[in-house]
Amino acid sequence: xxxxxxxxxxxxxxxxxxxxxxxxxxxxxxxxxxxxxxxxxxxxxxxxxxxxxxxxxxxxxxxxxxxxxxxxxxxxxxxxxxxxxxxxxxxxxxxxxxxxxxxxxxxxxxxxxxxxxxxxxxxxxxxxxxxxxxxxxxxxxxxxxxxxxxxxxxxxxxxxxxxxxxxxxxxxxxxxxxxxxxxxxxxxxxxxxxxxxxxxxxxxxxxxxxxxxxxxxxxxxxxxxxxxxxxxxxxxxxxxxxxxxxxxxxxxxxxxxxxxxxxxxxxxxxxxxxxxxxxxxxxxxxxxxxxxxxxxxxxxxxxxxxxxxxxxxxxxxxxxxxxxxxxxxxxxxxxxxxxxxxxxxxxxxxxxxxxxxxxxxxxxxxxxxxxxxxxxxxxxxxxxxxxxxxxxxxxxxxxxxxxxxxxxxxxxx
Numbered sequence: 001x002x003x004x005x006x007x008x009x010x011x012x013x014x015x016x017x018x019x020x021x022x023x024x025x026x027x028x029x030x031x032x033x034x035x036x037x038x039x040x041x042x043x044x045x046x047x048x049x050x051x052x053x054x055x056x057x058x059x060x061x062x063x064x065x066x067x068x069x070x071x072x073x074x075x076x077x078x079x080x081x082x083x084x085x086x087x088x089x090x091x092x093x094x095x096x097x098x099x100x101x102x103x104x105x106x107x108x109x110x111x112x113x114x115x116x117x118x119x120x121x122x123x124x125x126x127x128x129x130x131x132x133x134x135x136x137x138x139x140x141x142x143x144x145x146x147x148x149x150x151x152x153x154x155x156x157x158x159x160x161x162x163x164x165x166x167x168x169x170x171x172x173x174x175x176x177x178x179x180x181x182x183x184x185x186x187x188x189x190x191x192x193x194x195x196x197x198x199x200x201x202x203x204x205x206x207x208x209x210x211x212x213x214x215x216x217x218x219x220x221x222x223x224x225x226x227x228x229x230x231x232x233x234x235x236x237x238x239x240x241x242x243x244x245x246x247x248x249x250x251x252x253x254x255x256x257x258x259x260x261x262x263x264x265x266x267x268x269x270x271x272x273x274x275x276x277x278x279x280x281x282x283x284x285x286x287x288x289x290x291x292x293x294x295x296x297x298x299x300x301x302x303x304x305x306x307x308x309x310x311x312x313x314x315x316x317x318x319x320x321x322x323x324x325x326x327x328x329x330x331x332x333x334x335x336x337x338x339x340x341x342x343x344x345x346x347x348x349x350x351x352x353x354x355x356x357x358x359x360x361x362x363x364x365x366x367x368x369x370x371x372x373x374x375x376x377x378x379x380x381x382x383x384x385x386x387x388x389x390x391x392x393x394x395x396x397x398x399x400x401x402x403x404x405x406x407x408x409x410x411x412x413x
Contacts, residue, residue: 004064005045010071010100013040020063020108025056054199063107070103070117078120079106081177082113089113116174119184123214123227128366130216130225131232133239137249138222141181143173151245155187158237159211165190166211180218183242187211215242261363263334265385269313270339272381282311282342286356288318289336290327300335301327311342336360341378359387 011017013036021028021044028047033040051057070079076099083090089110096102107114123130142148152169159166168188176182189209196205213228215238224242226235240251270283287304305314319326337359342352357378358366367375382388 002065002068004048004061007064007068007100007104008041008045009038010098011041011104012036012097012101013044016105016108017044020104021060024059024063025053026051026060058199064104067104067107067114068100070106070114070121071098071100073099074124075099075103075117075121078117078124079103079113081120082116084177086110086113119172119174119182119214120176122212123182123216126214126227127225128364128369130227131235132363133224133226133235135217135222135224135239135243135247135249137243137247138219139247139249140219141173141183141217142246142248147245147248151241152185154241154245155185155213155238158241159187162233163190165208176216179220180216183215183217183246185213185215185238187213213238215239217242261359261361261387263337263359263361263387265387266334266337266339267315267328269315270381270385272384274384275341275377275381278377279343280341280355281344281352284311284340284342285313285315285337286340287338288314288328288334290332291335293331293333301332304338311340334361357382 008017013034018034026047032043048057048060051060069075079093079102080090083093083106089106092105092109093102096105103114106117148171152171155171156166156169159169166187166189169185170187171183171185174182174184187210189211191206191208193204194207196203198205211229213226213234215224215226217224224239226238228234228238243249244251266285266288270285272283275283284305287302290301290303292299292301303314303318305312305317309317315328318328339357339359341355341357343354345352355370355374355378356366358364359382367378370378379388
């Protein structure tokens with residue numbers, strides 16, 4: 001975990017840092033040398049440590065630490081997304097020297113954009129927990145105050161009935177660069193007594209945690225994905241409230257419920273010519289999890305191709321070792337699979353770099369782990385062999401060559 005001193009050591013001593021410290025009331029000598037050197041940073045750290053006013057010190061430390069939530073590659077992408085909406089912000093981000101510097105600069109000079117970038121980073125970091133909904137409506141989001149109020153009221157009523165909280169609900173709509181809209185909601189959780197220091201006094205403070213929920217929607221495809229704490233009931237509530245009040249469409253529970261993925265195509269291996277064109281030299285279904293046929297779902301079997309298989313698909317190995325009683329030929333259900341795609345070994349190396357895609361029948365995918373370009377390619381391969389469909393993506397530009405922008409994970413069991 002980074003300390004505020006670590007943050008300072010990664011920031012240049014410039015006008016942004018000086019403005020931040022002055023704003024929070026850190027008293028420094030009139031002749032303080034603001035030279036951008038490590039020695040200057042060390043003197044600033046010492047000044048913060050010796051600050052006689054705990055409130056001033058706490059505000060400075062908290063401000064330095066909060067900026068770290070965007071000081072990484074995914075945060076950088078989010079900052080540049082929101083920066084495109086303000087030219088001066090974009091130019092400022094480009095001029096910064098590092099991700100740490102960008103996050104701190106945005107926090108100081110454009111706090112509203114910082115909060116928007118934090119919401120985007122939250123979605124992109126939790127995409128593996130998202131659940132998909134084909135809402136059946138391809139209409140613009142309603143942004144008027146009455147629609148927003150009705151949307152929030154539905155959420156408040158749900159949490160009041162379920163948990164006895166949620167009497168306050170705040171929602172915002174943010175347009176993302178790839179053409180989707182992000183609806184962020186913060187609801188008030190049950191009050192808690194927390195033992196905290198207020199300055200130098202240890203006291204129990206009454207406060208209510210934040211219930212954070214997010215919905216991302218594509219008008220072009222009518223698809224939404226939700227990220228919310230709780231089970232299917234919570235995801236369906238958020239999608240239903242959004243559809244009814246912000247899209248003005250009838251809530252169709254059948255459409256909101258996400259489809260189950262069909263993995264049966266993997267019984268024949270993973271034949272995707274486009275992957276070879278994209279630079280992979282070998283494709284392998286590395287493992288399969290099978291459930292006994294629908295009439296007897298009492299048995300699960302797992303098969304994995306070992307390293308000695310030389311990239312041979314597990315489907316071929318199962319057929320080889322069970323010539324008379326191959327479960328793949330007896331209608332066993334594929335409930336999960338692992339697919340490995342191999343690049344050619346680098347010069348002078350023997351091991352092939354590998355990309356592994358994991359997918360389950362209930363729609364859990366691990367594609368969130370990869371960068372946007374590779375993620376789009378992998379998603380394209382799954383569309384080509386029939387595991388995913390166009391309706392299971394947020395991007396309206398999906399095609400079998402993997403030319404996509406984003407992925408929606410299905411709900412897990």
